[in-house]
Amino acid sequence: xxxxxxAPSAELARAVVHALGLxxxxxxxxxxxxxxxxxxxxxxxxxxxVLLASHRGRHLVDIxxxxxxxxxxxxxxxxxxxxxxSQLVDELTGxxxxxxxxxxxxxGAICGEVTTHVHAR
Amino acid sequence: xxxxxxxxxxxxxxxxxxxxxxxxxAAALLRTWPHxxxxxxxxxxxxxxxxxxxxxxxxxxITVDARAMAALAERRVWPxxxxxxxxxxxxxxxxxxxxxEVSHAGEPADRNEAVRLILSTLWSTSxxxxxxxxxxxxxLRTDPxxxxxxxxxxxxxVKDVARRFNALEQLAAESLHANSGIMPAMSPxxxxxxxxxxxxxxxxxRALMDDRSTAVLHVLSHLEAESVxxxxxxxxxxxxxxxxxxxxxxxxxxxxxxxxxxxxRLRDVSAELSFSNVPVPMGxxxxxxxxxEQFSVAAAAADLDDHxxxxxGLTGHLASAVTxxxxxxxxxxxxxxxxxxxxxxxxMTEHNPGHDHTPVDPVAIQRRLTLPxxxxxxxxxxxxxxxxxxxxxEAMNRSAGLDALYRSTTITAPATGAGAQPTIExxxxxxxxxxxxxxxxxx
Numbered sequence: 001x002x003x004x005x006x007a008p009s010a011e012l013a014r015a016v017v018h019a020l021g022l023x024x025x026x027x028x029x030x031x032x033x034x035x036x037x038x039x040x041x042x043x044x045x046x047x048x049x050v051l052l053a054s055h056r057g058r059h060l061v062d063i064x065x066x067x068x069x070x071x072x073x074x075x076x077x078x079x080x081x082x083x084x085x086s087q088l089v090d091e092l093t094g095x096x097x098x099x100x101x102x103x104x105x106x107x108g109a110i111c112g113e114v115t116t117h118v119h120a121r
Numbered sequence: 122x123x124x125x126x127x128x129x130x131x132x133x134x135x136x137x138x139x140x141x142x143x144x145x146x147a148a149a150l151l152r153t154w155p156h157x158x159x160x161x162x163x164x165x166x167x168x169x170x171x172x173x174x175x176x177x178x179x180x181x182x183i184t185v186d187a188r189a190m191a192a193l194a195e196r197r198v199w200p201x202x203x204x205x206x207x208x209x210x211x212x213x214x215x216x217x218x219x220x221x222e223v224s225h226a227g228e229p230a231d232r233n234e235a236v237r238l239i240l241s242t243l244w245s246t247s248x249x250x251x252x253x254x255x256x257x258x259x260x261l262r263t264d265p266x267x268x269x270x271x272x273x274x275x276x277x278x279v280k281d282v283a284r285r286f287n288a289l290e291q292l293a294a295e296s297l298h299a300n301s302g303i304m305p306a307m308s309p310x311x312x313x314x315x316x317x318x319x320x321x322x323x324x325x326x327r328a329l330m331d332d333r334s335t336a337v338l339h340v341l342s343h344l345e346a347e348s349v350x351x352x353x354x355x356x357x358x359x360x361x362x363x364x365x366x367x368x369x370x371x372x373x374x375x376x377x378x379x380x381x382x383x384x385x386r387l388r389d390v391s392a393e394l395s396f397s398n399v400p401v402p403m404g405x406x407x408x409x410x411x412x413x414e415q416f417s418v419a420a421a422a423a424d425l426d427d428h429x430x431x432x433x434g435l436t437g438h439l440a441s442a443v444t445x446x447x448x449x450x451x452x453x454x455x456x457x458x459x460x461x462x463x464x465x466x467x468x469m470t471e472h473n474p475g476h477d478h479t480p481v482d483p484v485a486i487q488r489r490l491t492l493p494x495x496x497x498x499x500x501x502x503x504x505x506x507x508x509x510x511x512x513x514x515e516a517m518n519r520s521a522g523l524d525a526l527y528r529s530t531t532i533t534a535p536a537t538g539a540g541a542q543p544t545i546e547x548x549x550x551x552x553x554x555x556x557x558x559x560x561x562x563x564x
Binding site for chain 2: 098
């Protein structure tokens with residue numbers, strides 16, 4: 001059975017680093033006080049997802065060599081995240097280690113919910 | 122013209138992109154799911170050299186569950202059969218179908234890569250469905266468009282579906298993990314173990330679909346109760362031989378014990394509605410016995426390199442217990458489960474001793490017909506089947522902790538002394554190039 005998973009490309013690594021920078025922005029926004037009408041359980045679940053994706057992303061790229069993330073803070077976070085997710089998807093062959101797919105799926109899930117949990121503050 | 126492999130890659134990309142593009146309509150996603158799985162199965166068949174004669178794999182298991190869902194679509198509580206389909210999943214389905222259409226024109230693609238791409242697509246879409254349906258379970262409580270009665274009817278069905286997709290996601294994920302580059306190649310013994318689990322999963326779903334009778338339910342729940350007992354012994358042996366740590370085993374064992382007891386309770390309740398002379402598929406019985414045998418020998422005879430595969434197989438078995446119990450619940454709640462008229466009459470008389478007439482048509486009893494269970498009898502099965510599902514779901518969730526504990530393939534031979542410390546596999550990072558400093562250019 002084929003068990004080989006080719007190493008992800010340098011372009012994919014760049015896209016991971018870029019997405020990590022944006023996840024830091026999401027994390028920063030989540031530290032601000034939230035509105036009372038945002039469901040607490042759903043909010044905690046989302047925070048957990050962001051944390052998990054951030055850790056997994058750091059695991060995928062070599063943390064020691066990772067440059068400080070400097071994402072464009074002027075744009076709309078929803079739009080930036082969606083663009084970053086599309087970039088990640090475009091760079092995939094689908095045959096990378098499963099962890100890479102998990103990271104990309106988690107960023108996609110964060111895209112879907114960032115409006116509720118970040119902008120509803 | 123693009124190649125089949127390119128179409129499969131496109132399907133995966135569309136599936137991943139659907140996480141941020143779809144309309145998050147849980148009902149539409151669920152209606153589209155069986156079409157997507159059938160397209161995935163057709164694509165899989167194009168590449169699968171062994172065909173129907175080979176042992177079933179994860180795609181077979183996901184397909185048989187989707188077919189079980191589709192078979193009851195007419196009568197299920199939620200979602201309604203008629204309604205819109207999800208556009209993002211339809212795109213994925215179309216890409217999978219195109220991979221089948223172009224498969225004879227292009228270069229022959231690598232079978233394992235194709236299976237990996239198809240399974241990744243199913244994993245990604247099942248994950249999306251699980252998330253959206255789970256959110257629907259929360260939103261449903263405050264949906265102003267539904268009456269309280271509709272909410273109370275739909276909520277259990279929505280929760281069942283969410284648990285089922287969580288299990289399907291786990292099933293696909295464990296197969297993708299098990300076949301990823303960081304795992305050791307599968308030995309014949311580990312392969313046999315996983316094949317036995319897959320065969321049981323497929324046979325149980327098929328038996329339920331082909332013969333929706335209390336006789337099948339009785340045999341199935343009996344074999345599941347025994348299998349989970351075998352699994353409990355496996356975990357205990359695995360802890361003794363160092364495959365899993367004692368803390369994880371202690372955490373998993375009580376819920377496995379509960380799960381076995383709840384299957385046994387369902388076996389006993391369904392036995393009251395079943396006659397022993399009704400035949401059940403031999404394939405189901407053989408698959409159940411084979412699974413028990415594999416559990417009894419696997420932990421004792423496994424090599425060190427087999428450990429990770431055994432653990433992934435274990436998670437996969439618990440996932441199948443969730444999908445099987447969800448299929449049982451759906452079969453019962455849809456009113457499709459049948460029992461001998463005489464058995465229904467006897468049970469109803471026992472539970473309503475004040476009635477002086479038979480609650481079932483005497484002609485049906487005389488002619489030895491089977492009838493669909495009425496709501497009174499369905500209620501008798503409702504509690505045990507819910508318990509079975511909840512316990513299986515809990516066991517599967519607890520077993521997720523096993524995945525991170527797999528041992529390195531570079532570990533030295535097992536030392537029996539207390540000082541033997543296994544090393545944990547270090548995953549390799551994505552190689553970074555100097556140009557990785559800058560963010561990716563906008564496209």
